[in-house]
Amino acid sequence: MSRRNLLNLIGTAAGGAAMYQAMTSLGHAAESTYTGPIKLDGDPKGASVLILGAGLAGLVAALELRKAGYKVQVLEYHERAGGRNWTLRGGDKFTELGGIEQKCEFERGNYINPGPWRIPYNHHAILDYCKRLGVAMEPFVQVNYNAYMHNKDAFGGKPQRFRHIYSDFQGGVTELLSKAVNQDKLEEAVTKEDKEVLLAALRQWGALDANYKYAKNGLTSDRRGYDRDPGGGLSGEPVNSEPFSFKDVVKSRLWNRMQTGGVYEFQSAIFQPVGGMDMIAKAFQREVGRLIKFNAKVTTIKQDNRGVTVTYVDAKKGGRPQTATADYCLCTIPLSVLSQIDINVGSAMKAAIDAPPYAASIKIGLQFKRRFWEEDEQIYGGISYTNLPIAMIQYPSSNFFRTGKGVLLAAYTFGANAYEWTALPPAERLKKAVEFGAQIHPQQYQKEFENGISVGWHREPATLGCYAVWTDAARKQHYNNLCAMDGRIMLAGEHASYLPAWQEGSVLSALDAISRLHKRVVAR
């Protein structure tokens, strides 16, 4: 079964959200083993390394190997460094498979990150590189209690505030459990003292009243908000809000995405580079840009007992193949592309290269005439979730309270959904994204929309997918073969890590690979 087919199967059978869940449980979520800057002691004795791909893995390897004394050369398909570390701003152009070109028309100061868009506090390696390279960071607002949770089939299709669903679910759960505890219905023998402290905890956790009820009162309004907010002077008396019934909340299935802030890499604190994710790529490019040959499309990778020879052509103009040679090759080309390149490695690595399917995904950015989400709805950053095909709307975590135009990440979805989006011409994608988004923001979405841009990663020529999807079985069979050195060739990238789709995975993969390479070189 081909990669594409398997991906389709997963996407179709489970739907975007379920697929995402599956990915998460397969390791899309974790912290780094990074313990500080890499030390490559010992003389490489003039050894040369050819790095394929100037994404984060390639950039880190180039920086560190050069520093350790290697002769380094990098071949990169695009005419910019960064790979999936990429930011689209006004004036940028992007051509997808099939030759369709889009131009970004965002006003200055606005952008979307088609690839990675946030960096968890627990991703030490990438954060350390940002610090060392002087990339300024600002908090990324992941959870916003005033954003919306939307299920087209619940609450009459009306979006609900995160704080309502969150508080009311928690209240309902704790009220039910309190009742069972109070009625001694739990199997466990609990001492009177244990029971008391458990009940106190449930009351505090769920905002229950003295009778262990989650009721309409100041306690619950202080979690879910008020009908009429407290104010000042003679006009200030507040009016409490009425919780939803627990049954309605449970049936709404809106709890499905409510733990977004509880997941390890989405926990606060979480960051983004000030000005766009590619500030990281630009910082690396300042360091190692002169080592990179841009617009180089790799066609063959050959090794023998003297070295590695790579053939490439100009990615834009075509023309005669050229070659680059080195003692060793670190290849960071995505497996989706590498599996189509002629490379003479052993059957174990070749099978590993062919193993993981790549996730299809799409992001759509829309520019609006004004930041209505802040001005009208007091939503500053964070994400609204929906089971419509756009999956989510993300509000920018920067330039808060500024007047002027603004850009939303107006769709971010995976699998079958993503294929359906890219089957449409770009203008149609925008139209649809506006239509769907109008179910979350009916007052403003159609009226304030100006322009937009969409990136389907499965249609991005140098990546052909968003990231490598490892199943437990595939990882067991192939992962070590993918990472082990094959003659003079090593692989690196998010696909060669336990943190698929994360920049941290790329960085750690590169550090692991060059450590092993260096050990071999100095042992010669």
Place this chain on the structure above:
Amino acid sequence: MSRRNLLNLIGTAAGGAAMYQAMTSLGHAAESTYTGPIKLDGDPKGASVLILGAGLAGLVAALELRKAGYKVQVLEYHERAGGRNWTLRGGDKFTELGGIEQKCEFERGNYINPGPWRIPYNHHAILDYCKRLGVAMEPFVQVNYNAYMHNKDAFGGKPQRFRHIYSDFQGGVTELLSKAVNQDKLEEAVTKEDKEVLLAALRQWGALDANYKYAKNGLTSDRRGYDRDPGGGLSGEPVNSEPFSFKDVVKSRLWNRMQTGGVYEFQSAIFQPVGGMDMIAKAFQREVGRLIKFNAKVTTIKQDNRGVTVTYVDAKKGGRPQTATADYCLCTIPLSVLSQIDINVGSAMKAAIDAPPYAASIKIGLQFKRRFWEEDEQIYGGISYTNLPIAMIQYPSSNFFRTGKGVLLAAYTFGANAYEWTALPPAERLKKAVEFGAQIHPQQYQKEFENGISVGWHREPATLGCYAVWTDAARKQHYNNLCAMDGRIMLAGEHASYLPAWQEGSVLSALDAISRLHKRVVAR
């Protein structure tokens, strides 16, 4: 019973945390009724207003009344505007009751806000003024999953990561309730379908496995973190972490402060002005500074049927009393101070002025040689909570990842605790704060400490307390009498609002008062 005595009683009986809880349930927590900039249409016909106090209530009133055409004069005790809106930076001095002076020795770029330090998204009025006055805002990190929860009497006195307690409590609650549901032990008759969706919700919410257990596996590690974090290449395989027993978590009472991010005004998104809270005061001062007479200590407030006459002396030099007169007076002096000033208002307003006690509180800021909380512990912003007398340690929400010195809010506590702190000389307070903090950060706290400063609000001469503590009974009896116009005199400030201690309360109180004043003036 005097205000001070009542406060002592509350503080002693209940302890700082409990007192805080009581305050919260009494209305220390709410959203604004603000619906946009105030419109004071109609001609004030040359009317004059004397505003007492250049805190936020006074500043808002001065700005809006001047704009509406009033003659405005402001008397302020300090030589700066802002009142409790205040930031201490290197070089600043502060004299508390009894004449003890402290000098702040923080390195440039570091500060503490002795008063308000965060602005919730739902405080529309203050946020709108910030926007209109061009005060830049940045996210305030309230919840940090990697910060500590500490109970000196639990887990052997060892601080625990927020994410461990949070995940494990939630896992325990959902596991227990799942069991009760699976065994049909709940009183409610639930349909099979309802039961299934409830169980699915509990699994998702609590990260339970297929058997509804909260166990050691990838699911729970993806919430609470790993023992060995996932990495890249051949060195990347993760090791899952072992949850705490639910019983230990419940008995630890660390759940007590775990809902910090679920409370209405601590919910994300939450903000702080870039550079310190007093950037707001400075912005107002740019607008209305020339209307303010600084260093003016009010001694009497008299009214008759022609106007209001206020006597004041120079707060620093003393000397001969001076007078200021106007048609009306808006008095924003804290009730703790106003109750000691000779003011001829009716008995109802006088009783209201004397009614609410003021909370004692202290904040201590400590400077350290380096930002060890970021560098060693990956804590970027947020708060560690403890039941030691410091109550909390807050990590700065700005200048992330920068090298150099850093300042922590190293104690913030109320009631009896606060009195005990201020009974010590300033140098002793710092020594104690370092000793206590070393129980949370044993490796670095003593070693890296440099200097610090402490502000006890009950010892701040112009405030004599942190904020007015309204009980339900006192509010019912006195609040409307406090806010109603008495002849030519009106009161405003956080004490005249349903948002005690919040800047939003001050602003809304001022807007409510001047709306009523203006209505009366134009109706003449």
